[in-house]
Amino acid sequence: MKILLIGAGGVGSAFCAIAARRDFFESVLVADYARESADRAVAALDDPRFSAAQVDASDAASVEALVREAGATHVMNAVDPRFVMPIFEGAFAARADYLDMAMSLSRPHPDQPHALTGVKLGDEQFAAAGEWERAGRLALVGMGVEPGLSDVFARYAADHLFSEIDELGTRDGANLTVDGYDFAPSFSIWTTIEECLNPPVVWQDGEWFTTPPFSEPEVFDFPEGIGPVECVNVEHEEVILMPRWIDTKRATFKYGLGNEFIEVLKTLHMLGLDSTEKVNVPVVIGGRPVIAPVSPRDVVAACLPNPATLGDRMHGKTCAGVWVTGKDKDGQPRSTYLYHVVDNDWAMREYGHQCVVWQTAVNPVVALELLANGTWSGAGVLGPEAFDAVPFLELLRDGYASPWGQQELA
Amino acid sequence: MKILLIGAGGVGSAFCAIAARRDFFESVLVADYARESADRAVAALDDPRFSAAQVDASDAASVEALVREAGATHVMNAVDPRFVMPIFEGAFAARADYLDMAMSLSRPHPDQPHALTGVKLGDEQFAAAGEWERAGRLALVGMGVEPGLSDVFARYAADHLFSEIDELGTRDGANLTVDGYDFAPSFSIWTTIEECLNPPVVWQDGEWFTTPPFSEPEVFDFPEGIGPVECVNVEHEEVILMPRWIDTKRATFKYGLGNEFIEVLKTLHMLGLDSTEKVNVPVVIGGRPVIAPVSPRDVVAACLPNPATLGDRMHGKTCAGVWVTGKDKDGQPRSTYLYHVVDNDWAMREYGHQCVVWQTAVNPVVALELLANGTWSGAGVLGPEAFDAVPFLELLRDGYASPWGQQELA
Numbered sequence: 001m002k003i004l005l006i007g008a009g010g011v012g013s014a015f016c017a018i019a020a021r022r023d024f025f026e027s028v029l030v031a032d033y034a035r036e037s038a039d040r041a042v043a044a045l046d047d048p049r050f051s052a053a054q055v056d057a058s059d060a061a062s063v064e065a066l067v068r069e070a071g072a073t074h075v076m077n078a079v080d081p082r083f084v085m086p087i088f089e090g091a092f093a094a095r096a097d098y099l100d101m102a103m104s105l106s107r108p109h110p111d112q113p114h115a116l117t118g119v120k121l122g123d124e125q126f127a128a129a130g131e132w133e134r135a136g137r138l139a140l141v142g143m144g145v146e147p148g149l150s151d152v153f154a155r156y157a158a159d160h161l162f163s164e165i166d167e168l169g170t171r172d173g174a175n176l177t178v179d180g181y182d183f184a185p186s187f188s189i190w191t192t193i194e195e196c197l198n199p200p201v202v203w204q205d206g207e208w209f210t211t212p213p214f215s216e217p218e219v220f221d222f223p224e225g226i227g228p229v230e231c232v233n234v235e236h237e238e239v240i241l242m243p244r245w246i247d248t249k250r251a252t253f254k255y256g257l258g259n260e261f262i263e264v265l266k267t268l269h270m271l272g273l274d275s276t277e278k279v280n281v282p283v284v285i286g287g288r289p290v291i292a293p294v295s296p297r298d299v300v301a302a303c304l305p306n307p308a309t310l311g312d313r314m315h316g317k318t319c320a321g322v323w324v325t326g327k328d329k330d331g332q333p334r335s336t337y338l339y340h341v342v343d344n345d346w347a348m349r350e351y352g353h354q355c356v357v358w359q360t361a362v363n364p365v366v367a368l369e370l371l372a373n374g375t376w377s378g379a380g381v382l383g384p385e386a387f388d389a390v391p392f393l394e395l396l397r398d399g400y401a402s403p404w405g406q407q408e409l410a
Numbered sequence: 411m412k413i414l415l416i417g418a419g420g421v422g423s424a425f426c427a428i429a430a431r432r433d434f435f436e437s438v439l440v441a442d443y444a445r446e447s448a449d450r451a452v453a454a455l456d457d458p459r460f461s462a463a464q465v466d467a468s469d470a471a472s473v474e475a476l477v478r479e480a481g482a483t484h485v486m487n488a489v490d491p492r493f494v495m496p497i498f499e500g501a502f503a504a505r506a507d508y509l510d511m512a513m514s515l516s517r518p519h520p521d522q523p524h525a526l527t528g529v530k531l532g533d534e535q536f537a538a539a540g541e542w543e544r545a546g547r548l549a550l551v552g553m554g555v556e557p558g559l560s561d562v563f564a565r566y567a568a569d570h571l572f573s574e575i576d577e578l579g580t581r582d583g584a585n586l587t588v589d590g591y592d593f594a595p596s597f598s599i600w601t602t603i604e605e606c607l608n609p610p611v612v613w614q615d616g617e618w619f620t621t622p623p624f625s626e627p628e629v630f631d632f633p634e635g636i637g638p639v640e641c642v643n644v645e646h647e648e649v650i651l652m653p654r655w656i657d658t659k660r661a662t663f664k665y666g667l668g669n670e671f672i673e674v675l676k677t678l679h680m681l682g683l684d685s686t687e688k689v690n691v692p693v694v695i696g697g698r699p700v701i702a703p704v705s706p707r708d709v710v711a712a713c714l715p716n717p718a719t720l721g722d723r724m725h726g727k728t729c730a731g732v733w734v735t736g737k738d739k740d741g742q743p744r745s746t747y748l749y750h751v752v753d754n755d756w757a758m759r760e761y762g763h764q765c766v767v768w769q770t771a772v773n774p775v776v777a778l779e780l781l782a783n784g785t786w787s788g789a790g791v792l793g794p795e796a797f798d799a800v801p802f803l804e805l806l807r808d809g810y811a812s813p814w815g816q817q818e819l820a
Contacts, residue, residue, distance in 0.1 A: 183681060267673070270592050270674075271593060273709070280712060281705070281708045283693070285702055293694070294691055294702070294712075298692065303682040303689055304681065
């Protein structure tokens with residue numbers, strides 16, 4: 001297995017640090033638009049299997065050329081979802097297999113954005129599924145932690161814990177704090193605004209629909225000391241992926257933003273500060289006063305610390321999981337939360353990467369190892385729930401020292 | 411009386427519209443840094459007593475020259491409090507009397523900003539009081555609605571309603587809404603941020619102290635249908651002025667920002683978006699990408715509608731007043747709210763100016779009329795409470811059709 005990793009940001013760098021401890025692959029070529037980021041990720045490892053390159057992820061031809069040049073068998077996409085389609089298409093053109101951790105972007109319904117779906121997450125990728133299948137190539141999509149591990153949990157529950165499923169409810173929460181800051185998101189505020197202000201999607205009784213942002217608030221009690229966090233519906237890939245392979249009446253994704261963060265996002269939206277439409281403000285450039293068109297959302301991001309630099313000051317745990325309700329194998333009512341918790345202090349001490357990026361990056365490494373040793377195989381555009389969950393969960397626990405948990409809820 | 415009005419913004423323009431209906435003065439020269447604003451205010455009147463000029467209010471010499479050129483007997487300051495000192499000094503240099511509606515700015519205590527006062531509101535003006543007194547010239551300071559009418563109410567209560575005062579508590583609230591906007595402040599957000607994030611000042615038992623912003627929240631039930639509004643301590647001139655002339659154990663100013671507005675201001679502060687310290691954001695100017703240093707507070711202001719343009723879409727009432735507690739003339743406990751309410755629909759219909767600026771502007775016109783006819787006179791730097799309240803309240807009610815109210819509280 002020769003891997004081309006595209007993206008040497010937080011998740012890409014953590015991917016390298018995790019993969020470097022394993023021996024299932026021959027090489028990883030780390031490519032980024034900013035060549036120095038790729039160099040830095042490689043230099044941190046002291047492992048001759050890793051090398052660096054430059055790539056333009058917005059250009060499928062640039063991706064295809066690099067796949068061919070590197071002789072890559074697998075393209076691992078670790079950049080912003082705006083670049084999913086050119087990387088996905090470039091990998092296919094060069095006949096490599098492909099993995100990502102977020103799917104092609106949605107576009108809201110033109111008339112009823114808070115009721116009907118428009119273009120859904122992943123629609124553009126699934127449109128090419130036949131082509132991939134006929135070519136015998138695999139695109140394993142949504143293979144991070146959420147989507148990714150959450151989808152593996154859903155498959156595990158369907159195969160081993162339930163005879164009938166009412167709801168697959170992904171629930172994500174944390175109790176992270178950052179020393180020295182009253183307010184410091186542990187992930188990009190720019191992306192969080194984008195994700196949280198899109199209309200959330202829900203699967204119910206055989207179809208998808210959308211709701212207004214922050215709908216159906218619910219306090220979920222997360223395990224391992226994290227405790228209760230306010231969660232709301234957010235647009236996410238699980239809701240699209242799970243019902244394609246698993247029989248469920250309902251699928252939801254609720255993000256434990258917490259009440260404070262939800263109120264901040266609502267306030268930014270009310271004031272128009274979430275907007276990327278530019279407003280005119282006076283600035284001085286080169287000693288001359290001018291009126292500059294500024295994106296309010298860029299200003300919000302510039303006022304907050306860069307989350308990639310905060311790992312040393314972060315404390316607490318992050319939890320990803322799926323709350324499954326329905327009937328157990330004996331037909332009795334069952335309500336179970338399958339989850340994976342990462343402690344930031346542990347991730348920083350063991351890997352030098354903060355827990356949120358570490359938890360995202362470990363899952364595609366596990367998946368690639370299963371593909372390398374032939375435990376997982378397939379062709380087409382497939383989600384994680386298309387594969388047997390047991391070997392994945394065992395390898396994550398035993399090979400990567402990262403156990404998962406299971407809790408029965410009342 | 412020949413008046414030089416400096417500032418042709420919202421309040422200055424409303425001042426002209428109100429004064430034009432009265433005959434106590436010979437002329438008003440309306441001066442603004444933006445000459446076209448002064449022209450516009452004059453053109454709206456069709457009254458030969460009004461004319462326009464240009465002035466630089468940041469330069470005392472420019473103010474002095476214009477006072478002499480116009481032969482002004484009274485300088486009316488209707489600009490931003492940053493310009494108080496040059497106008498105050500320019501008026502004195504030209505031996506004119508002077509009125510303003512906000513006093514020279516405070517600077518926080520360097521070490522304990524939320525406990526001790528540093529330079530207080532008006533300190534710079536009061537430092538010149540002896541000079542003004544010796545020259546026989548009057549500076550009537552804080553003569554808007556709050557400070558201004560509120561101080562007149564305090565004097566009225568001390569003279570006619572109370573034998574002993576525990577607290578003079580200015581309370582300002584409104585129930586204004588703006589059609590078509592979820593969030594549209596009825597006054598400058600830039601100034602509101604400045605005012606509300608300064609440490610509030612309180613007078614208690616013979617001395618002033620400060621507190622953290624938004625301290626001592628209290629729900630005050632405003633009269634005439636406005637109803638309960640959440641009020642918090644805000645730095646304001648009344649707390650400085652009232653104890654100088656009126657014997658009271660305590661003086662406070664609480665602003666009925668309402669819970670939503672307080673939360674918005676707190677959120678802006680938490681995210682650093684209230685700051686005037688510049689952050690770097692990418693912009694495109696003249697087709698070239700550059701990094702521009704931008705003031706986050708300017709961006710917040712640019713995202714919101716200009717309140718001066720919202721009068722037609724505003725509905726509701728604004729209330730200014732003083733809640734006085736203590737003992738009545740017979741030594742019995744008394745708790746009385748003296749207040750003045752303006753309905754926006756009335757102010758727009760009668761004067762074409764929204765209620766908040768109309769209510770601010772009417773009070774200095776009344777004061778000038780009392781000075782012109784000799785009912786009020788004095789020398790030095792004096793607050794409104796240094797003068798007899800009764801003729802002011804009668805003239806406001808009878809001459810300006812704007813009655814005030816009095817309500818006994820439980």
